Amino acid sequence: MNMNAQTQSNDTLQTETSKEYLLSSSKTTNVLNLASLPQHPTQTQNIDPSFGRIVTGIDLSQPLSPPEIETLTALLYTHSVLVFPNQTVSPEAQLTLTRLFDPSAPGFYGHDNNTKHKASILHPDLKTIPSVPQVQLIGHGFVASHEGLENVQLNHPHHKTFHKTVVSREDEEELGVTRFYRWHADAALYDLSPPVATTLYAIKVPAGDWQTVRYDDGTGDSLRVPVGGTAFISGAQAFDILPPHLKSLAVRTKVVYAPHPYVWMSPAKSNSVGLGICSEGKEIPLENLPAYTDDKIKTLPMVWKNPGTGRLHLQVHPSAIHKLVISATESVKEGDLFPGGAVVEDLKQVRDLVYMIQRPSISPEYVYVHDWKEKDMVIFHNRGVLHSITGAFKENQVRMFHQCNLASGSDPEGPSPQDVAEHS
Secondary structure, three states, X not given: OOOHHHHOOHHHHHHOOEXXXXXXXXXXXXXXXXXXXXXXXXXXXXXXXXXXXXXXXXXXXXXXXXXXHHHHXXXXXXXXXXXXXXXXXXXXXXXXXXXXXXXXXXXOEOOOHHHOOOOOOOHHHOEEEOOEEEEEEEEEEXXXXXXXXXXXXXXXXXXXXXXXXXXXXXXXXXXXXXXXXXXXXXXXXXXXXXXXXXXXXXXXXXXXXXXXXXXXXXXXXXXXXXXXXXXXXXXXXXXXXXXXXXXXXXXXXXXXXXXXXHHHOOOOOEOOOOXXXXXXXXXXXXHHOOXXXXXXXXXXXXXXXXXXXXXXXXXXXXXXXXXXXXXXXOOOOOOOOOOOOEEEXXXXXXXXXXXXXXXXXXXXXXOEEEOOOOOOEEEEEOOOEEEEEEOOOOOOOOEEEEEEEEOEOOOOOOOOHHHHHHHO
């Protein structure tokens, strides 16, 4: 059995634009074809050349052989986003596929269906498939009947429900202006460990004109996007583009997330780029949250180490952050922030620091927006990317996707002592 994906060097995998892998099992031999993601039609971009691949030559509805599983896992860690066009995948097969990327996963949905609170900002957006509760129906519009669900109203999240400032009705309707909704990784960030992979399967995709994401943050940045496109950025590139003093801060920092963060943040509003919450004191006081225990509050590294490539990924859910715990540096350099270490508890300062670190990574030149086609299956390394919904649909448009991710059996690994020494 040929394990080309495992034996290729990282440099080769990161620079190729197309590649074939011969995958053999006891019954069949498949040729797995890889191609680069399409170029943006109007925006000059500088996305990491290893980021994203279109994969053909494999049927994801069928059981995968050990070589196929090993190869797809290596490709996911290397390329972060894998697009499989023209797949036919049942909810059961999607769950089986998602499990393959994390054998440690206990088997329940990444936000745990049994602990979804009605006050959570996620609650209105998720409709659980009754027969496969790890798979959620998401999208937009009225669905009369689907996989055991009846008379379901789906709502594509709209920035006007979450942002402090909003695009005017005239700009939205006449100019097609929209925004990123919320940059995030899929994770409960309380009690449960972040999923390794998320699978998104497009069942029904309405046609529509392209729209323009307008950042509205004083930079003049904007990005043309397909209607309802999912935006992705590479966590590895987000770290790589940082100046040395911010790399030093990132590798020395742990992020403490709020308990029940999606309930805690529910009254608050986001900034205009969907990259964190405006500090207005609107969060629910901790004493008014659903019951929680300190041992279940998540404290995670700001930088996560990719187990397949060894690269460092800047991975922070900016809307859920509560505190920063910063270690001292052993070698102080000019420009270092908090060289003696610190615990930063002032929420505005926490948010301002994280925004300063993350904002460069969502500049238009670094953002890939997937233009969905029906029967696309997209698998993304949830511990290696951030993503955001974009756009708005009309009331009579119907969009249907299946989403699956599984809480992991362990938290992500942070930078090694050698990584910290190299960057701080």
